[in-house]
Amino acid sequence: MQLQKPKYKYQNASITLKEGLEEYQSMHSGLLQEEEMKGDAAEFFHSHDICHVVFGCDTTLGNEAMVETWSYFGTTVKLKELMVYIDTKEHKEIMRKVGITGTIWTFIKAFPNIIKVIARTRKMKKKWPWSDNEHYLNVSLKEIRDDFNIKTI
16 A cells, blocks of 8 residues: 655645645654754754755655755755754764664765755755745745745655
8 A cells, every 4th residue: 555645745736835844744743843942953943844845855864865955055044054953962863873874875875866956956046045934834835836946856
């Protein structure tokens, strides 16, 4: 039996960003909720989760590699803001579980999609706002993706 793909992953999803974020969070109940985090980590994961939805990525390691690439090349995030993640307990736990060999293997397997993401970010009309994007919550993912020329993988 094949599981149905989440609505937020479809290129022309008619659901709003808020609905997509709710769907993403409900499907990944093991994720820490923003209210469980503080400061920079909470802000980072809020923006990061929104990127998962906007760019149509799940939480598999290959998709995590893609969402990081989308974030770096296709959003207004600063490298300093992305570096917040390296110091979180979530990142340290993932690295402990996956290990350096697993990380390298994941990167090798994800490399073709990473190249596609970089190419697609170059065709975007404008970069997705890493923060200050709350006014998009009630906009459909289709409209957002059309407005920014985001083509999911």
